[in-house]
Amino acid sequence: MGRGKIPIRRIENPTSRQVTFSKRSNGLLKKAKELAILCDAEVGLVTERYNKVKEECRQLVNPTADVKFWQGEAARMRQQLQYLQQSHRQLFGEELSGLNVKDLQKLENQLETSLKNVRINKGNHIVQENKELQKKVTLLHQEKSDLQKKVLT
Amino acid sequence: MGRGKIPIRRIENPTSRQVTFSKRSNGLLKKAKELAILCDAEVGLVTERYNKVKEECRQLVNPTADVKFWQGEAARMRQQLQYLQQSHRQLFGEELSGLNVKDLQKLENQLETSLKNVRINKGNHIVQENKELQKKVTLLHQEKSDLQKKVLT
DNA sequence: AACACTATTCTTAGTAC
DNA sequence: CGTACTAAGAATAGTGT
Numbered sequence: 001m002g003r004g005k006i007p008i009r010r011i012e013n014p015t016s017r018q019v020t021f022s023k024r025s026n027g028l029l030k031k032a033k034e035l036a037i038l039c040d041a042e043v044g045l046v047t048e049r050y051n052k053v054k055e056e057c058r059q060l061v062n063p064t065a066d067v068k069f070w071q072g073e074a075a076r077m078r079q080q081l082q083y084l085q086q087s088h089r090q091l092f093g094e095e096l097s098g099l100n101v102k103d104l105q106k107l108e109n110q111l112e113t114s115l116k117n118v119r120i121n122k123g124n125h126i127v128q129e130n131k132e133l134q135k136k137v138t139l140l141h142q143e144k145s146d147l148q149k150k151v152l153t
Numbered sequence: 154m155g156r157g158k159i160p161i162r163r164i165e166n167p168t169s170r171q172v173t174f175s176k177r178s179n180g181l182l183k184k185a186k187e188l189a190i191l192c193d194a195e196v197g198l199v200t201e202r203y204n205k206v207k208e209e210c211r212q213l214v215n216p217t218a219d220v221k222f223w224q225g226e227a228a229r230m231r232q233q234l235q236y237l238q239q240s241h242r243q244l245f246g247e248e249l250s251g252l253n254v255k256d257l258q259k260l261e262n263q264l265e266t267s268l269k270n271v272r273i274n275k276g277n278h279i280v281q282e283n284k285e286l287q288k289k290v291t292l293l294h295q296e297k298s299d300l301q302k303k304v305l306t
Numbered sequence: 307a308a309c310a311c312t313a314t315t316c317t318t319a320g321t322a323c
Numbered sequence: 324c325g326t327a328c329t330a331a332g333a334a335t336a337g338t339g340t
Binding site: 006008009010011017018020021024025027028031032034035037038039040041066067070071073074077078080081084085087088091092093094096099100101104105107108110111112113114115116117118119121122125126129 | 159161162163164170171173174177178180181184185187188190191192193194219220223224226227230231233234237238240241242244245246247248249252253254257258260261263264265266267268269270271272274275278279282
């Protein structure tokens, strides 16, 4: 989709993350609008704020406005927290009463994907650890035989 | 973007409109998800109206003190959010780089348990639905045979 | 930061099942 | 309602300004 393929995982470099956010946001918005027009649908796209907003740079010049700002921030985050906590419980398979069969199927698929990823990752870790242990074994063997030679002389 | 270019205007044919909606919705969802992961942002597709926060209507008594209060609230919740989001990504099997083999094993076990719970729950749902459908079938059979009797007399 | 370029990858319209 | 295929076309990662 560009000069090279990039893996879908958090972009660590803040600059490219910002650039990608900007570019892809535009693309997403365009597609959402198209869908809305093409299919006569109410498609709302909420890019609920990029996490690294420049709120830290905000000056405390207008206390009254700032109260509103921070109240908004608090409210937004409280909502997100509630959503995440709910989602968490569902991911733990704990509070599933509000879900229908289709939702449950989606959740099941998500969990299967997650499980697969975790297993792949674990596998890689173990392979890596094995390699390092193998190196150590080889090294120790070498040292041992060196010492034995010294002892025999 | 396909076998031919289509103009961005309402698709009149209801069938192709539905098909396009389905296809493009999936695409949009995928891209939204990718953006969320890539840029660590909250990207949501919403169909409902955004609820206005009640707290914005709150009367401001002591703006200067309130700023500090709400800043504190926001900071506290931001911390919680970050923790939850991190945990969330791990549950999705997305950001596992910080975990060792033992942690990964724990996560794997958790996901297996969750998956089991979700499957049990889904199974129960389907059984319940089946029972209700069975009832309906029986009832309709009864009504049908009653009607047939009436017709024959 | 915001735009231009472009090779490469991704999406999707049309089609068939 | 899906799913699969394919070619046409769109999006975009990396780069430069």
